[in-house]
Every structure is written in structure tokens, then in C-alpha cells.
Amino acid sequence: xxxxxxxxxxxxxxxxxxxxxxxxxxxxxxxxxxxxxxxxxxxxxxxxxxxxxxxxxxxxxxxxxxxxxxxxxxxxxxxxxxxxxxxxxxxxxxxxxxxxxxxxxxxxxxxxxxxxxxxxxxxxxxxxxxxxxxxxxxxxxxxxxxxxxxxxxxxxxxxxxxxxxxxxxxxxxxxxxxxxxxxxxxxxxxxxxxxxxxxxxxxxxxxxxxxxxxxxxxxxxxxxxxxxxxxxxxxxxxxxxxxxxxxxxxxxxxxxxxxxxxxxxxxxxxxxxxxxxxxxxxxxxxxxxxxxxxxxxxxxxxxxxxxxxxxxxxxxxxxxxxxxxxxxxxxxxxxxxxxxxxxxxxxxxxxxxxxxxxxxxxxxxxxxxxxxxxxxxxxxxxxxxxxxxxxxxxxxxxxxxxxxxxxxxxxxxxxxxxxxxxxxxxxxxxxxxxxxxxxxxxxxxxxxxxxxxxxxxxxxxxxxxxxxxxxxxxxxxxxxxxxxxxxxxxxxxxxxxxxxxxxxxxxxxxxxxxxxxxxxxxxxxxxxxxxxxxxxxxxxxxxxxxxxxxxxxx
Amino acid sequence: xxxxxxxxxxxxxxxxxxxxxxxxxxxxxxxxxxxxxxxxxxxxxxxxxxxxxxxxxxxxxxxxxxxxxxxxxxxxxxxxxxxxxxxxxxxxxxxxxxxxxxxxxxxxxxxxxxxxxxxxxxxxxxxxxxxxxxxxxxxxxxxxxxxxxxxxxxxxxxxxxxxxxxxxxxxxxxxxxxxxxxxxxxxxxxxxxxxxxxxxxx
Amino acid sequence: xxxxxxxxxxxxxxxxxxxxxxxxxxxxxxxxxxxxxxxxxxxxxxxxxxxxxxxxxxxxxxxxxxxxxxxxxxxxxxxxxxxxxxxxxxxxxxxxxxxxxx
Numbered sequence: 001x002x003x004x005x006x007x008x009x010x011x012x013x014x015x016x017x018x019x020x021x022x023x024x025x026x027x028x029x030x031x032x033x034x035x036x037x038x039x040x041x042x043x044x045x046x047x048x049x050x051x052x053x054x055x056x057x058x059x060x061x062x063x064x065x066x067x068x069x070x071x072x073x074x075x076x077x078x079x080x081x082x083x084x085x086x087x088x089x090x091x092x093x094x095x096x097x098x099x100x101x102x103x104x105x106x107x108x109x110x111x112x113x114x115x116x117x118x119x120x121x122x123x124x125x126x127x128x129x130x131x132x133x134x135x136x137x138x139x140x141x142x143x144x145x146x147x148x149x150x151x152x153x154x155x156x157x158x159x160x161x162x163x164x165x166x167x168x169x170x171x172x173x174x175x176x177x178x179x180x181x182x183x184x185x186x187x188x189x190x191x192x193x194x195x196x197x198x199x200x201x202x203x204x205x206x207x208x209x210x211x212x213x214x215x216x217x218x219x220x221x222x223x224x225x226x227x228x229x230x231x232x233x234x235x236x237x238x239x240x241x242x243x244x245x246x247x248x249x250x251x252x253x254x255x256x257x258x259x260x261x262x263x264x265x266x267x268x269x270x271x272x273x274x275x276x277x278x279x280x281x282x283x284x285x286x287x288x289x290x291x292x293x294x295x296x297x298x299x300x301x302x303x304x305x306x307x308x309x310x311x312x313x314x315x316x317x318x319x320x321x322x323x324x325x326x327x328x329x330x331x332x333x334x335x336x337x338x339x340x341x342x343x344x345x346x347x348x349x350x351x352x353x354x355x356x357x358x359x360x361x362x363x364x365x366x367x368x369x370x371x372x373x374x375x376x377x378x379x380x381x382x383x384x385x386x387x388x389x390x391x392x393x394x395x396x397x398x399x400x401x402x403x404x405x406x407x408x409x410x411x412x413x414x415x416x417x418x419x420x421x422x423x424x425x426x427x428x429x430x431x432x433x434x435x436x437x438x439x440x441x442x443x444x445x446x447x448x449x450x451x452x453x454x455x456x457x458x459x460x461x462x463x464x465x466x467x468x469x470x471x472x473x474x475x476x477x478x479x480x481x482x483x484x485x486x487x488x489x490x491x492x493x494x495x496x497x498x499x500x501x502x503x504x505x506x507x508x509x510x511x512x513x514x515x516x517x518x519x520x521x522x523x524x525x526x527x528x529x530x531x532x533x534x535x536x537x538x539x540x541x542x543x544x545x546x547x548x549x550x551x552x553x554x
Numbered sequence: 555x556x557x558x559x560x561x562x563x564x565x566x567x568x569x570x571x572x573x574x575x576x577x578x579x580x581x582x583x584x585x586x587x588x589x590x591x592x593x594x595x596x597x598x599x600x601x602x603x604x605x606x607x608x609x610x611x612x613x614x615x616x617x618x619x620x621x622x623x624x625x626x627x628x629x630x631x632x633x634x635x636x637x638x639x640x641x642x643x644x645x646x647x648x649x650x651x652x653x654x655x656x657x658x659x660x661x662x663x664x665x666x667x668x669x670x671x672x673x674x675x676x677x678x679x680x681x682x683x684x685x686x687x688x689x690x691x692x693x694x695x696x697x698x699x700x701x702x703x704x705x706x707x708x709x710x711x712x713x714x715x716x717x718x719x720x721x722x723x724x725x726x727x728x729x730x731x732x733x734x735x736x737x738x739x740x741x742x743x744x745x746x747x748x749x750x751x752x753x754x755x756x
Numbered sequence: 757x758x759x760x761x762x763x764x765x766x767x768x769x770x771x772x773x774x775x776x777x778x779x780x781x782x783x784x785x786x787x788x789x790x791x792x793x794x795x796x797x798x799x800x801x802x803x804x805x806x807x808x809x810x811x812x813x814x815x816x817x818x819x820x821x822x823x824x825x826x827x828x829x830x831x832x833x834x835x836x837x838x839x840x841x842x843x844x845x846x847x848x849x850x851x852x853x854x855x856x857x858x
Binding site for chain 2: 757758760761762763764765766768769770771772773774775776777779780781782783785786788789790792793796799800803804805806807808809810811812813814815817818820821822824825826827828829830831832833835836837838839840842843848849851
């Protein structure tokens with residue numbers, strides 16, 4: 001046995017022998033070690049898991065004072081995970097755990113997005129959970145588990161890991177959606193989310209089983225692609241079923257039905273996490289899954305996705321106009337935003353993927369900023385009715401500033417971050433020849449500016465008599481209360497990031513281009529060519545910007 | 555056809571007829587309690603089919619987990635919410651059922667055509683010890699999902715308890731009563747109040 | 757002789773029954789049961805492929821063990837949520853869950 005171990009141990013990670021266990025060969029082969037797992041690839045996940053267990057134990061044995069420290073503990077753990085991610089950036093691990101997980105640059109960036117969302121969500125949730133009276137510790141356990149699922153999903157290169165991490169993210173999200181359990185709306189949201197989510201997983205699984213069969217028994221994404229060959233009708237069906245499963249996570253039309261209900265019925269911090277973190281993980285899955293498994297059917301999946309993108313942009317942005325509640329408006333607008341991001345995926349070029357990642361980074365700060373503001377307002381007034389916001393400008397200028405900046409950035413007004421994100425996306429789409437998509441995108445973003453600006457107009461209304469009842473009775477902000485400091489830190493962070501991410505977009509964009517170049521599964525040259533390319537894009541974008549950016553910079 | 559093959563074929567036909575019949579029963583049974591028990595029948599016949607496919611371990615797992623845990627859990631839930639429901643009939647409900655049935659039949663035709671027409675890469679069946687091979691898989695290339703599944707189960711356990719637990723001390727309405735901080739829309743409020751009255755009068 | 761296609765067709769039947777039940781059922785618990793049917797159909801697919809296409813490595817069997825695990829967790833969570841909504845609304849009729857429609 002030890003000899004056998006030494007023998008197979010030196011063959012390296014790829015030499016996993018098929019253990020042909022007909023009884024003639026030694027059954028002991030199964031137990032032979034099989035080389036390096038490269039377990040360092042999951043350091044960030046390990047940190048999150050340890051934090052999760054620590055939170056659980058402290059919540060269990062600690063007193064009420066210890067319990068107050070749980071949010072801080074979660075934030076520290078998540079920041080620790082971010083630090084390990086940054087360290088990992090220096091040494092990406094293209095394959096680990098015998099090919100089931102990749103810590104390549106794209107996976108690192110997406111995992112960073114998920115963790116970043118989780119940090120801001122904790123900041124948002126502390127006060128919200130305390131005020132709603134729900135149990136504290138379990139919420140952070142669920143949130144951290146969802147984060148863990150999203151992180152694994154971003155780097156999964158094996159069908160089984162894709163499935164298990166998707167479900168970890170999904171089940172944790174269902175539970176969080178129903179967390180305010182005495183509220184019928186919350187229960188309903190959780191039930192709808194669970195039923196639609198579970199059935200979409202079943203559909204996705206059916207597609208996976210077809211892939212498994214077509215490839216002659218492979219579960220690794222790359223092995224499936226190489227041994228699938230020309231799959232014909234079965235391949236098309238598998239593709240459609242898989243897009244159905246992924247589309248649910250992206251909330252792309254027509255898989256979006258759950259979104260408005262879940263967004264309105266769930267606690268606001270959960271909505272924030274779902275609209276950014278869960279969606280980012282879904283995009284990571286979409287990029288990796290479609291590009292790796294279906295390279296032979298690129299035309300087909302691009303065609304399907306561009307139809308989805310057009311529907312998503314139109315429906316999300318048009319229905320958002322009719323909304324009277326800010327949470328629901330943000331729900332529909334986040335559907336529309338996902339449509340914009342899909343342009344990058346459909347383009348399929350280097351610039352397309354890079355602008356997709358860049359837009360998600362920008363979207364993270366501005367959308368979470370908007371949700372932080374919504375949380376703060378509903379903490380103080382107990383409503384998210386848009387008409388109740390009127391005149392807020394006179395009572396709370398800070399909140400007004402944050403909300404206006406975030407909403408205008410979501411609408412894509414220069415020189416805020418969202419403008420540059422959209423510009424890169426449309427630019428990449430145009431270069432790739434997706435003219436229809438870009439035109440639809442332009443028209444719908446004009447529509448989106450309309451409804452965002454309408455909210456801002458309501459807030460900054462001047463006349464005192466137009467002030468709403470909630471704003472007239474607006475209480476002083478007590479920043480000393482439990483969880484308010486975290487909320488304030490989150491607000492300032494997102495505000496600063498939303499303002500400056502646009503003007504200082506170069507490093508972020510270089511980062512995403514670099515990630516796309518250095519992730520081999522996308523198949524772009526890893527040469528240094530990205531510097532002139534991105535520089536060219538920068539020049540072109542700056543040139544088309546004109547004076548507005550300069551005033552912003554000044 | 556040898557005797558063994560004949561027996562296999564007959565077993566297959568019986569088991570799949572049972573699985574399909576019970577599954578139809580789950581969907582159509584008038585009482586939800588019947589559905590619950592018929593679901594157990596589906597699970598058991600699936601375990602039989604797995605045995606025909608040389609999967610002894612999974613067949614055992616199917617019986618233990620699906621029949622022993624999931625099905626019992628579903629029966630518990632049925633009893634906990636046990637009331638005889640007479641659902642108010644829907645306008646155009648028959649139309650919806652009909653359209654759904656047609657769509658499902660179409661989907662079935664599509665999937666069957668695909669199953670019959672695709673040239674699957676068949677291999678001669680090799681006898682293996684499924685437990686040994688699966689154990690090797692679990693601790694080799696599927697180590698990561700295996701460990702992640704433990705976190706998933708822990709979280710599902712905690713979350714299910716938190717949601718299903720009855721709160722004995724119910725705080726005053728308004729502050730910290732475990733509901734959303736945003737007020738419900740007016741028509742929703744009246745709706746939920748009506749529901750609350752229903753609960754109290756029951 | 758048993759063939760792969762037999763099992764695939766049975767799985768397709770079960771899957772379609774599951775989808776039918778998912779859309780038509782008005783009892784939330786029956787909807788959950790329909791989802792279990794769909795997952796079982798998927799499992800049968802995996803097992804059939806595992807036996808006929810991949811009988812040396814039987815990865816499909818490993819996959820279906822994971823599916824069973826996750827399905828159990830999902831069923832537990834689903835029933836907890838159904839209990840919660842039953843307490844709040846005193847019904848489990850899917851058609852009455854329309855608080856959130858616009």
C-alpha cells in the first residue's frame with residue numbers, strides 16, 4: 001500500500017487513474033493518494049467558512065454582548081477573504097482539486113464581487129435585523145453560506161461543484177428571503193423563490209444529465225466540451241435547459257417572474273445581496289459554463305442570449321416606470337441592468353467580457369449604495385413608497401446626496417461610474433457587431449434615466465407644503481444606535497466609490513481586461529497585447545466623452 | 555433472449571409502469587394524503603429501477619433518504635397543515651390545465667425523439683463495485699462538492715429551524731415583530747388583517 | 757435486453773409529469789412533491805447514463821447521490837417555508853398567494 005502510494009503520488013494531479021475495479025485488480029488502488037490538490041486555491045473560501053463557524057459558535061455560547069459583535073466578526077472575516085483574494089491575484093491557480101475548481105483571474109474577480117457585496121450587506125443588515133427583531137446570528141450564518149456558495153460557483157469547473165454551489169447559494173437565499181417570518185409578504189416571497197428556484201434547478205440538472213450522457217460520462221466542463229462532438233438535437237436541448245437554469249440566476253426575461261415579488265417581500269439587505277452578489281455569481285457561471293462547454297455552439301447561444309438581452313432590457317426598464325415603491329423600482333431596474341450586462345456576454349470579445357466585469361464592479365457600488373439609502377429611509381420612516389420621499393432634501397441632505405448620486409449613476413449620467421460602465425459595454429457590443437442590442441440598450445437607458453430622475457426630482461422638491469407626512473415626521477438620525485455606524489460607513493464608501501470609479505475607471509478596466517486575458521478558458525491570447533488594446537479603447541472613450549468628463553474631473 | 559434478460563425486461567416494465575402510475579397519482583389524487591403515500595411508491599419503484607442499473611448503493615440511499623426522510627417529512631407537513639381544502643374553482647382553470655397538458659406532451663415528444671435519435675456513446679457494461687469506486691470519487695475529484703455539501707446541510711438545518719420555530723413571545727406590533735420594516739400597501743394590509751381574523755376565528 | 761433509451765423515455769415521462777404537476781397544482785405541498793418528481797427523473801437519467809455510457813467510473817451515480825442530498829435539504833427548507841406561510845395566511849392554496857402581484 002505505501003509503495004503504491006508513492007508510485008501514484010508522483011504522477012501529479014492530472015494522473016487520476018480510472019480505478020478499473022473489476023475484482024482482478026487490487027481494490028486498494030482506490031485509496032492511493034493522487035497527487036496535489038492545490039488546496040491553496042480555496043483559501044478565501046476557507047476563511048469564509050471559518051468565519052461562519054465562529055459566528056455560529058459565538059452566537060451559541062456567547063452572551064448578548066458577544067452577540068452584538070457578530071456583524072463586526074462577519075465583516076472582519078469577509079475582509080480577510082478579500083485580502084486572501086488579493087494575494088491570490090499574484091499567483092492564480094488555474095486548476096485545483098483535480099480539476100473541479102479554478103482560481104484563475106476571472107474567478108478571483110467574481111469572488112471578490114461576491115465577497116464585497118456580502119461586506120456591504122452585513123453593514124446594511126445590522127440595524128435592519130435588530131429593528132425587525134429577527135434572530136441575529138443565524139442571519140449572518142445564512143449570508144456567509146450564500147457568499148460561500150457564490151464564491152464556489154464563480155470558480156467551479158465541474159458539473160457537480162456547479163450544482164452543489166448553486167444550491168448552496170440558492171437555499172441560503174430562499175431562507176434569507178423568508179427571514180422576517182411573521183410577515184406574510186416575506187413568507188410568500190420565500191415560497192415563490194423556493195418553488196421557482198427549485199424547479200429551475202431541476203431543469204438545469206436535466207440539461208446537465210444530457211451533457212453527462214453526450215460526453216460519454218464526463219463531468220468536467222472542459223472534458224465535456226472536448227468529448228461531446230456534434231451533439232445535434234440533444235446538444236441544442238441541453239443548451240436551452242442550461243440557459244434556463246442560468247437565466248433564473250440572472251433574472252433574465254422570461255426567467256424573471258420571481259424577481260419583483262421576491263424583491264418586494266424580502267428584507268432590504270437580502271434584496272441587495274440577491275440583486276448584486278447572486279447576480280454576479282450567476283454571470284460568472286454564465287461566462288464560464290457557456291464559453292467552456294458550448295464552444296461548438298457559440299452562434300446558437302449568442303443568438304439565444306441576445307434575444308434574452310433585448311427582452312430583459314425592454315421589459316425591465318419599461319415596467320420600472322410604473323412602479324410606486326422604490327424597492328420594486330430597483331427590482332425592475334436591476335432586471336434591466338442585467339440586460340445591459342448581457343450585451344458584454346453576447347459580444348463575446350475580449351472587450352465584451354472585460355466591460356461585463358467592469359460594469360458589474362460599478363453596478364455593485366451604485367446599486368448597493370441605493371439599497372443602503374432605501375434601508376436607512378425605511379428604518380426611519382417605515383416605508384419605501386416613492387411619494388413618501390418627497391421633500392427629503394430639506395430634512396436629510398446627506399441621504400439625499402447619496403441616493404441621488406447612486407440613482408443618477410444607475411441611470412448612466414456622466415461623469416458618474418455607471419456612465420462609463422455603460423459606455424464600455426455599448427462600445428464593446430458595437431465593435432462586436434451587435435448593433436441591434438446596442439441600439440435597444442441606448443433607447444432603454446434613456447427610459448431608465450427618466451424613471452431614476454423622477455425619483456430624484458421627488459426628493460429634492462423645494463416647497464415645504466409638498467413634503468410628505470413621513471418626511472415631516474422625519475426623526476433625527478441617531479448614529480449611535482446599534483448598527484447605524486456600519487450603515488454610515490457603507491453609505492460613505494459606496495458614495496465615494498460611485499463618484500470616483502467613473503473618473504478613475506482606468507485601473508479597474510485594466511484589471512478586468514487583464515483578468516480576461518489571463519484566464520485561459522476564454523481563449524484569448526495571454527500576450528502583453530492588452531495594454532495597447534485597452535489604451536486604444538480608453539482613448540476612444542475619452543474622446544467621445546467630450547467636455548462632460550472634464551468638468552467632472554475638475 | 556435468455557431467461558435472465560426476460561426477467562429483467564419484465565421487471566423493468568413493471569417498475570416503470572408503477573413509477574409512472576404513482577407519479578400520475580401524485581399529481582391527480584383527490585386528497586393530498588394519498589399523494590404523499592403515492593410519492594413514496596414512486597421513490598420505491600425508482601429504487602428498483604436503480605437496482606436494474608447496477609446501482610446498489612444509490613438504490614439503498616434512495617430508500618433511506620427519499621422514502622425514509624423526505625417522504626416522512628412531507629407526510630408530517632401534510633398533517634401539520636391538515637385541513638380539508640375546497641379550493642375555489644378558477645375561471646378558465648380547465649383551459650390552463652389543458653394548455654399545460656398539451657405543452658407537457660409536446661415536451662415529452664421532444665425529449666423522446668431526442669433520446670431515440672441521438673447516437674449515445676454506448677460502452678459495454680463493466681461490473682464494478684459501486685461503493686468502492688464512489689468512495690474513491692468522493693475523496694478525490696469530488697472532494698470539494700462533498701465538503702461543501704456538509705456546509706449546505708448545516709445551513710439548511712439551521713435555516714429550517716429558524717423559519718419553522720414557533721415564537722412564543724410575540725412582541726408588540728410595530729417594533730421588532732419579525733416583519734418587514736416597510737409598511738404593506740393599504741390593500742395588502744386589509745387583506746392580511748382579514749387573513750389574521752381567519753386564523754383567530756378558526 | 758434493456759437499453760439506455762428505455763430508461764431515458766421513462767425519465768422523460770416522469771419529468772413531464774413533474775412539470776405538469778408544478779404548474780397545475782394548487783396545493784403548495786403538492787408543488788413540492790412535483791419538484792421531487794422532476795429531481796427523481798433527473799436522477800434516473802444520471803443512473804442510466806452512468807450504467808450504459810460510463811460503467812467503469814460511474815460518475816453519474818456520484819452525481820445522483822449529490823442530487824439526493826441536496827433534494828433532502830431543499831425539501832426540509834421548503835416544508836419549513838410552507839409551515840411559515842400557513843401560520844401567516846392559514847392557507848396553502850397557490851392561487852391565494854398574490855399579495856405581491858401588481
